[in-house]
Amino acid sequence: MTRKDQEAKFKTTMELAKAITYLEEIVSSLRAGTLAINNGARGLVLKPEPMVKVELEAEQRSERELISVTLSWRKIVADQEPHLRISATAPVSSEDGDLAH
DSSP states (O other): TTTTTOOOOOOOOOOOHHHHHHHHHHHHHHHHOOOEEEEEEOOOEOOOOOOOOEEEEEEEEEOOOOEEEEOOOOOOOGGSSOOOOOOOOOOOOOOTSSSSS
């Protein structure tokens, strides 16, 4: 991880009802557009983008069952918007070879 990267991890065993409460808080925070996570030692704020990647994994073994859900997204910076311009007039080449209108 680079110096600017942050993460918060939490792993424990708890009653299903408490786990459901945590999941409901995650859903509520996603709907609000901000997830503030603090595990006591570390805290961070996530701001999901409108498009997210969803990964779901389920396992069933003789003595153990598992479900894992991962949501991820790329941060979109305003400067990263595509440089597309649509116009009724033909573009004109500038001295440096770029097209200008």
